Amino acid sequence: MTKTIQRIALNAMSPGTERFVKAHRYGKPGARPKAYLQASLHADEIPGMLAAHHLIGLLDAAEAKGEVKGEIVVVPVANPVGAGQVVNTTFVGRYDFRSGINFNRRWPDLSIGLADRVKGKLGKDVAANIAIVRQALGQAIDEMQAVNETAMLKRELMRLAYDSDIVLDLHCDDIALMHVYTTNVFWPRAEDLAADLDAKVVMLCNDSGAQSFDESFFIPWFRLQQELGPDVPVPAPILTSTVEFRGQADVYDEIASVDAANLFRFLQRRGLIAGDPGPVPKLKGKVTDLDACENLRAPRAGIVAYKKREGDVVKAGDVIAEIVDPMADDPKQARTPVRCQTGGPILSIRAMKSVGAGDSIAMIIGDEKLPHPDGLLLSD
Ligand SMILES: [Zn+2]
Structure with a gap:
C-alpha cells in the first residue's frame, strides 16, 4: 500500500x-x-x-x-x-x-x-x-x-x-x-x-x-x-x-x-x-498528578527577574523570581519576591519578561495535590 x-x-x-x-x-x-x-x-x-x-x-x-x-x-x-x-x-x-x-x-x-x-x-x-x-x-x-x-x-x-x-x-x-x-x-x-x-x-x-x-x-x-x-x-x-x-x-x-x-x-x-x-x-523524568503542579503567578505588574530557571529543583518557600517595578521612586523598594509553595523541579518559565498582575511566571512540579477551586487544571 x-x-x-x-x-x-x-x-x-x-x-x-x-x-x-x-x-x-x-x-x-x-x-x-x-x-x-x-x-x-x-x-x-x-x-x-x-x-x-x-x-x-x-x-x-x-x-x-x-x-x-x-x-x-x-x-x-x-x-x-x-x-x-x-x-x-x-x-x-x-x-x-x-x-x-x-x-x-x-x-x-x-x-x-x-x-x-x-x-x-x-x-x-x-x-x-x-x-x-x-x-x-x-x-x-x-x-x-x-x-x-x-x-x-x-x-x-x-x-x-x-x-x-x-x-x-x-x-x-x-x-x-x-x-x-x-x-x-x-x-x-x-x-x-x-x-x-x-x-x-x-x-x-x-x-x-x-x-x-x-x-x-x-x-x-x-x-x-x-x-x-x-x-x-x-x-x-x-x-x-x-x-x-x-x-x-x-x-x-x-x-x-x-x-x-x-x-x-x-x-x-x-x-x-x-x-x-x-x-x-x-x-x-518525574511522574506526578497534574493537580500537584503549582502554577506560580505574578502578584503585581512589572518585570520578572528570575532567580531560578527551568530544570532547577526548588524547595517550598524558595524565591523563584522578583517582580521589579521599573517606575519605583527608590530602586531599593522596587522588588517583590515571589515564593513557591511547593518543592520540585521547575518545568517552565516565561520568555516575555514583562508581566501583568496574575500572569503565570513558572510551573513547579510538586508531589502533593494543590487546591484548584475552579476545577480547571490547565491555564488558558
Ligand atoms: Zn500548545
Missing part, C-alpha cells in the same frame, strides 16, 4: 481565500494499530512541526520498504487558521482571532449523548463494545454542525483521529523541559512513550476541565465507563497524549530529528512499523 496525501479544504472566511489541512497517510486504511499525530495546534508552537517534517521523511522511507504494518496519519500543520494570525510581526497562534478561544480548549464534547447512542447495544464482549462505541463516536462527528473555518477544522481533525489507538498532539511551552501529559488511566501503560521521548516530566490527569484536543478522545470512554459500571466493559482503546517539545525557541534540526526518531521508535514498539526498537529506555 502506498502513501496517500489527503487534502481537506476548509470553508473560506473571506472571498478569494482558502485554507486546507494536509494529512500524510501510511499503511492500509483500517489496519491496526492506528496512530494519529498532529503538530502545532497552537500555531506558534513550531518544534512539533519540524519534528513532524522529520518523521514524515522516516515514514516515507519505511513505507517504501514495506515496513508500515499499522495505519499512521500525520498532520504536520494542524492549524492553518492560526498559522496565518500575525499582527504586524507578532505571531499569535494560541487563540482564535475570531472567537478569542484557545485553539486547544473547548473541543466538542463527544460524551454528550454517547450513552443514549449505544444504549441496549453493549454486552460483555470488549471488542464488540469498542466497535459499537467507535461507530457511535464517528456518527456524532458526522452529525456535527461546522460552518465556520475553525469549527470545520476541529471536526475534520477529530474525524482523522477519533478511531485511533494512539493520538499524539505535538505542542511546546514557552521556555520548558521536555514533558508529556497523559491520563492516570494510561499510566504506567504509556511509560514507553515518555521514556522513548526522554520526557523530564510526565503529568497525569483524567479530566483537566479544559476539553483539550487529546482529552476529547479519552473522556467520552472514561465517562461512559463510569456511567455503565464494571458489568459493561468499555475500556478506552485509545492512548492520548499531549507532547510538549520543550520551548518555542527550541526549533533546530538537531533536536527535531532526534524527536522524530524517538517517535518512530515508539511507533515500532507499538507494532505500527516493523523492526526492533530495542529495549525501552529507563524513564528519568
Whole structure:
C-alpha cells in the first residue's frame, strides 16, 4: 500500500481565500494499530512541526520498504487558521482571532449523548463494545454542525483521529523541559512513550476541565465507563497524549530529528512499523498528578527577574523570581519576591519578561495535590 496525501479544504472566511489541512497517510486504511499525530495546534508552537517534517521523511522511507504494518496519519500543520494570525510581526497562534478561544480548549464534547447512542447495544464482549462505541463516536462527528473555518477544522481533525489507538498532539511551552501529559488511566501503560521521548516530566490527569484536543478522545470512554459500571466493559482503546517539545525557541534540526526518531521508535514498539526498537529506555523524568503542579503567578505588574530557571529543583518557600517595578521612586523598594509553595523541579518559565498582575511566571512540579477551586487544571 502506498502513501496517500489527503487534502481537506476548509470553508473560506473571506472571498478569494482558502485554507486546507494536509494529512500524510501510511499503511492500509483500517489496519491496526492506528496512530494519529498532529503538530502545532497552537500555531506558534513550531518544534512539533519540524519534528513532524522529520518523521514524515522516516515514514516515507519505511513505507517504501514495506515496513508500515499499522495505519499512521500525520498532520504536520494542524492549524492553518492560526498559522496565518500575525499582527504586524507578532505571531499569535494560541487563540482564535475570531472567537478569542484557545485553539486547544473547548473541543466538542463527544460524551454528550454517547450513552443514549449505544444504549441496549453493549454486552460483555470488549471488542464488540469498542466497535459499537467507535461507530457511535464517528456518527456524532458526522452529525456535527461546522460552518465556520475553525469549527470545520476541529471536526475534520477529530474525524482523522477519533478511531485511533494512539493520538499524539505535538505542542511546546514557552521556555520548558521536555514533558508529556497523559491520563492516570494510561499510566504506567504509556511509560514507553515518555521514556522513548526522554520526557523530564510526565503529568497525569483524567479530566483537566479544559476539553483539550487529546482529552476529547479519552473522556467520552472514561465517562461512559463510569456511567455503565464494571458489568459493561468499555475500556478506552485509545492512548492520548499531549507532547510538549520543550520551548518555542527550541526549533533546530538537531533536536527535531532526534524527536522524530524517538517517535518512530515508539511507533515500532507499538507494532505500527516493523523492526526492533530495542529495549525501552529507563524513564528519568518525574511522574506526578497534574493537580500537584503549582502554577506560580505574578502578584503585581512589572518585570520578572528570575532567580531560578527551568530544570532547577526548588524547595517550598524558595524565591523563584522578583517582580521589579521599573517606575519605583527608590530602586531599593522596587522588588517583590515571589515564593513557591511547593518543592520540585521547575518545568517552565516565561520568555516575555514583562508581566501583568496574575500572569503565570513558572510551573513547579510538586508531589502533593494543590487546591484548584475552579476545577480547571490547565491555564488558558
Ligand atoms: Zn500548545
